[in-house]
Amino acid sequence: xxxxxxxxxxxxxxxxxxxxxxxxxxxxxxxxxxxxxxxxxxxxxxxxxxxxxxxxxxxxxxxxxxxxxxxxxxxxxxxxxxxxxxxxxxxxxxxxxxxxxxxxxxxxxxxxxxxxxxxxxxxxxxxxxxxxxxxxxxxxxxxxxxxxxxxxxxxxxxxxxxxxxxxxxx
Numbered sequence: 001x002x003x004x005x006x007x008x009x010x011x012x013x014x015x016x017x018x019x020x021x022x023x024x025x026x027x028x029x030x031x032x033x034x035x036x037x038x039x040x041x042x043x044x045x046x047x048x049x050x051x052x053x054x055x056x057x058x059x060x061x062x063x064x065x066x067x068x069x070x071x072x073x074x075x076x077x078x079x080x081x082x083x084x085x086x087x088x089x090x091x092x093x094x095x096x097x098x099x100x101x102x103x104x105x106x107x108x109x110x111x112x113x114x115x116x117x118x119x120x121x122x123x124x125x126x127x128x129x130x131x132x133x134x135x136x137x138x139x140x141x142x143x144x145x146x147x148x149x150x151x152x153x154x155x156x157x158x159x160x161x162x163x164x165x166x167x168x169x170x
Contacts (some may be wrong), residue, residue, distance in 0.1 A: 001052065002036060007142060008058045010048055010094050012104065012131060015061060016039040019128070024049055043136060062101060067143040069099055074159045077102060079110040092128050092164040101139065104132045 002008065006018045016038035024035050026049075032078075033051055036058070040046035050058055062070065082091045095103045111125040121129070137151035146154055 002058075006047065007041075007061050008036075008038065009011060009099065009135070009139050010038055010058050012135040013040070013046075013048075014135050015142050016048065017041060018059075019047070021052065022104050040147055041142070056097070059099060061139045062143050064143050064145075067140045070105065071140070071141055071158055073102075074105055074109070074155070077105050079113050080106055082110075092124075093126055096128075096132065101136060104136050108132050108136070 002018050004018055008016050010016045018036050019039040020037040022033050036050045038048040076101050080091055082088045092107050107128055111129040114125055115121040137148045140151050141148040
């Protein structure tokens with residue numbers, strides 16, 4: 001069980017801290033259940049309430065060693081091969097459904113590759129790229145002690161061909 005102050009990754013929304021553990025005083029929730037009150041590390045207005053027994057939507061962040069190991073394996077991580085464009089979003093969602101950072105990298109590499117080959121980014125790719133960069137960079141930032149805003153550059157310096165072309169970066 002998590003304790004107050006613990007860092008967690010909530011879905012693919014980024015890094016949160018456990019603010020409280022206990023019952024909730026909302027009319028629409030089961031008052032006999034324990035909940036984690038999660039506070040976003042980056043957005044003071046973003047709170048989430050997660051049942052304490054729910055171990056599918058929250059997890060502990062990767063360690064420093066796991067983050068560095070995953071960054072080192074980025075060149076080996078395969079992109080997604082979507083055969084039918086109509087199902088691209090379903091493929092992205094399926095790939096990130098387990099909230100595994102390696103799968104987030106798969107989708108990101110796919111969006112980067114598509115953007116480079118097309119010369120422009122689709123709105124769907126932009127949506128998932130922004131979501132997953134935020135989630136991945138905030139988690140790696142926590143694990144490595146590097147500001148999230150510097151994470152793309154840090155990864156690019158450690159991995160060839162990770163980031164989009166310089167003119168396509170945010």
